[in-house]
Amino acid sequence: MDHTNKPEHAAAGPAGPIPQDSTASTPSSASDPESDFDDNDSAYGDSIDGSDTTSIKSIITQYRYENGRRYHAYRDGAYWAPNDELHNDQQDIAHHLWLLTLDNKLYLAPITDPHNILDIGTGTGIWAIDMADAFPSAKVIGTDLSPIQPEWVPPNCIFEVDDALLPWTFPPASFDLVHIREMFGSVEDWDELYRQAYQALKPGGWLEAAEHSVTPVSDDGTVGPDHVYTRYGAVMNEMGRKRGKEFDIWSQVKECMERQGFVDVVEKRMKWPMNGWSSDPKMKDIGRWNALRVHQGIEGFALRLLTNIGGWSYTEVQALSGQVKAALKDKKIHGYLDVVVVYGRKPEFAV
Template sequence: MADPETQLTIDTDETDSAFGDETASDTTSLKSAILNYKYRNGRRYHAYKEGSYWGPNDEAQADQLDIFHHINLLILDGELNLAPIGKNPQRVLDVGTGTGIWAIDFADKHPSAEVLGTDLSPTQPSMIPPNLKFEIDDCTETWLYKPSTFDFIHVRSLYGCVSDWPKFYKEALDHLKPGGWIEQVEMSVVPKSDDGTVAPGHIFEQWGQISLELGDRFGKSLRTVDESKKGIEDAGFVNVVEHRWKLPIGGWTKDQKLKEVGLYNRIHWEQGIEGWCLYLLTHVMGWSVEEVQVYLAKMREALKDRGLHAHQEVSLVYGQRPPAQA
């Protein structure tokens, strides 16, 4: 995979009777808040902690997340992680699990591990490996697990989701066992080109600039691809390693592996762009739905343009909680 420095060639019982009817009522209210989704402009969004995440949780966006999972498998030659976690991890946390596809694959690959996937939305499948469970949780709140619980914490695509990354990384550090690992994969929201085909003023350049501004106004950075390494280091992790790749947007490269990645990535963008921007543009920028659709039409036309040699960067960063002193 191309380095970014290299130019690309062309429990089932939810209540406890000991607490009486009040707790049962509270539980019912909480379940209702989780399951009663919100619908805006034809898209479905989470109800639990409504408005804290900008992305839809409907089938269209689930497809986008699963496509990105496949792209990651292509990048990593079929591996689910690069952190040197060993062959027998015992307890694993997948933060922001989304459709749960990474957690399912990891649980299948490591049957001795207890895998937990958390998210704001209960959109994961019910048929899952026996060593996997999903929970509704907000990773930006104080974590309620026991300290030093996990061998491995996996994070992917939390760009625009966290307002206080130092707090997040501190929680991760505290809840890893000494010697445990965190790994984070993030993608850039800024399409670029090495040959100038993404020219100043191009719709792709506009997309990048507007997206970064949206994250800033929302209070949750969309620059995570460039910020995660320093954040992990500053939190106190050691043995921090960063890998970066250029993902073509479209099948324009000569390299056959990159061509395949690029073809999937173009589908990924086509599937994702409305969900990536609709909530933020209408609620943060005040655009009308009609203005958003005109903007998206320009993006879709550009995605079809074979003369554009655009790419985006992806970073994978892993780091280790310092091992316990002998």
């Protein structure tokens, strides 16, 4: 077995976006996120009636279990992370992190009075629920491979089990806003994904995409080539390439959207510190929540890919995860993740 990049077992180591008040509660994992690291039914749409629907529901909820973690069953293996409660809580922490990053805005695109909103890869559905609350006259649809969204949702919010990489079945020119967030490592053809979003949008509608890097870097050299952050990012990107589903798409989003015909494309680049090392109050807060997110999620981020694709053992993945968790506590290391939000408009007279 090739141990390249595996853990060293003996070593440590456009303007005018419209503000919205989110109705989501702060994740319950921590009041002080950086100091509270702890290791320790769904609504969805059906397009089939009768006994076929019952059979489909049964298949969808017969989840896969590997190394003590739960994964989606529909389109098994298409997505790389778990869908169990531990990972879902991490997703909700990430939602709070995005709100902190965007100054409590759910989106940056200059939409006004939307009637139909689509959230691709909705996960726990928290963004879609917040949007439904913010726009009670709009219909909000969230799609995902897993039916893990809550049962009690606003009446104008629905969830559907669907694979966004298959041909979309929504009528053309249906939506005012298509939202895609953190689909990295899950998409073989980003041009095709954005093409389908373009077709689904009404003329004048907006696509907004938010992604981040999986490779922490630093501006002062404290994250060097041998640091665990660097090794983790390198192996995750290697696994993504082997699957044909890149992780480091964040720097290519703007170009991909422009290739599909979007205009007025705006790219906003930001940073997520890996812990509370920054002296800037906002960045310090973002870093503390990011540290909590990574601490809680790191095993789920790495486990399936490294064991199934990379040939690692469970113990080796745990060793790498432990090194990342230890690094999160070191404020002398000024690591951060690159973050991007890109939004673009379908031309008014497009077909």
